[in-house]
Amino acid sequence: MNRQRRKDFLLPLGGEQSFEPPVPPQSLMVGNVPSQESPEQVALAAHRDARQLVRLVQCPQCSRPLSAPATLPCGHTVCRRCLPHPRPRANISYPNTPDRLFGLACPLPQCGAEHAAAECNVDVTLSKLVELIKAEMTKHNPSTHATPTQLEEILQCDDSMAMEEKEKMRDISNQRVLHGGRLVSTFTMAEIGELQYGSDLVYHTLSSTGDDYQQLDNALLDRLREVAHKELDCLVCYTLMMDPTTTSCGHTFCRRCLARVMDHSSICPVCRRDLHIPASLQNKCSNALLNSLLNGLCPDLVAARAAAAEAEEQPGDDTLTTPLFVCTLALPTMPTFLHVFEPRYRLMMRRCVEGNRQFGMVMYNRTSAPQGDLGPTQFLEYGTLLEIVNFELLRDGRSFVETRGVGRFRICAHGMLDGYHVGRIERVEDLSLAEEGELEQRETTSAQELADQFQRENPDAALPADIALNLHSTQNLLDSCMEFIRQMRQASAPWLSARIVSVYGEPPEDPALFPYWFASVLPITEEEKYVLLRTNRVRERLKIVYSWIGRIRGQRWPSGNACSIL
Amino acid sequence: MALPKRIIKETERLMAEPVQGISAIPHEENLRHFDVVIFGPSQSPYEGGVFKAELFLPEDYPMAPPKVRFLTKIYHPNIDRLGRICLDVLKSNWSPALQIRTILLSIQALLGAPNPDDPLANDVAQQWKEDQNKAIATAKEWTEKYAKP
């Protein structure tokens, strides 16, 4: 259950102390670290891009084809054997597990960070993938020497290098005659350690017919795509990994899938090791190499997957666009504080924070009463649209959310999305000022006539309550409410303490808004306050809160003790 | 609401490569609801029995486990009178990397290896511990009586 902190103050004793805005002003604004998104990617071509394709499975450290690759917290991948020896980390004592107390300097110059040894494990998906690729390369390596290509390595030069230095580099660069087309020969060159990671290659076919063996490359790449594809499905969603993100235990999932898993538990779904990562996956790097492989091998599938994911984030009925938080009463213009810990609502909040920051708050339908056309839904028909003002994400995935009521709505249709409710809503607005004025005139005039008639007939009796109420002008109703507030303050009513006023502000002098403020501070049940959400006339709202005052006064409540009316 | 890709794929695979001794067929009008049949494992008191069960994939599947319940009466210390099953992978040990197939296999394995130390049906567990032979005989009897087609 998500509990609203504000409820604390309904407790008869000491509630006041615990009533404070739970969200500190310096709250973090949390957003996802955007993952690298590649612009319109074109698939790498087997022949033309052979060098680039082989680089994808080369270790940036030792330049050989990756062997037991480890993906580091920075998202880069090297062979495990290419990792430097772990050394004790300075000034680190938490978490106090042996493998976290040791660190290793990231061998990649673009990173340079010190990674905890615990987070540098073999990448299960990539290991399998490079083994499969190696096997295919071996299978396609011809035993006869009938398809010769000359490969000339072009070492990477720095522009700052002197001319003769560049000359010298040409001398030390490798040259080889290898067989089986560009892909196989390039891979072979990397295998024998004669192709630097950063180097380029110039190819000359030595075929007597001038054949450049392009069809060999095409056939091999088709085969590589086929074997790779089977390994690139996420174990949570069963589709192509989208923005693959690798855990410290070496298991890889779509970024979104991993985030959803972390909403529900802190362990890896595959090996059940503890992961200690926040569900926002904030600061968690994507697997750069897997992303490059996906984009290089099958950009069309990657694009289709992204489109499908976007469609899946929408409910089947794309008019159900408002997420619904079923929890408590919220009121327009007033703050509502939420402590979110149910996994489905964690997901909802994350999506809200990334989106337009708005969601609908509705109350539980405790009596299962039918809700208009919706029938006996789990929630009440009318609610308040809330906007997130502050979002504080805790390490364990819970969050404190400060919101403000934007407006009221009625639910026209509803459905489910990933475990939470979504709805199509219709805003509930007040009547125009002209209509409001007419209504006041009509009501007060007719009440006056009724009152005169009643008094003529019953000179000594008190006016019936409904007539007496309708006699008041709208301004008069507000003034009476304000007067009541003044009296209650003088009597030090606990529900009007400085604390509460600092959260909800001074009572608004706008008759349209006053009832929301009053309902926010007054300790009566939410079900009673709920009727305000259904009103579309200012006067009607004021009459409702005025009647609450009548009840409170009727219960002789001079001390302002909140419990007496609970 | 559209059915998630994963549920479609799992269903297709269940149909294409059925598991030995288990069948799971989705309802036509609700593809999250499966009619399940589990054959009692050989060399267990349930051998020869055909046990019907229902399986439902909740809204937040695979984040939450499937809900499974036996419909055929069964005498088993980890299955109660309402057919509810006490099995860790259906509760706290669920992981989204598990699937319908693995869950049904676990349930079949549970039939082959009753665990009276972690009971759901207390009376059955009690009898199982006090007089295992008699309990097994009762389980066989029930299988004969309720689980024969």
Ligand SMILES: [Zn+2]
């Ligand atoms: Zn690094």
Ligand SMILES: [Zn+2]
């Ligand atoms: Zn290496």
Ligand SMILES: [Zn+2]
């Ligand atoms: Zn996934």
Ligand SMILES: [Zn+2]
């Ligand atoms: Zn793992």
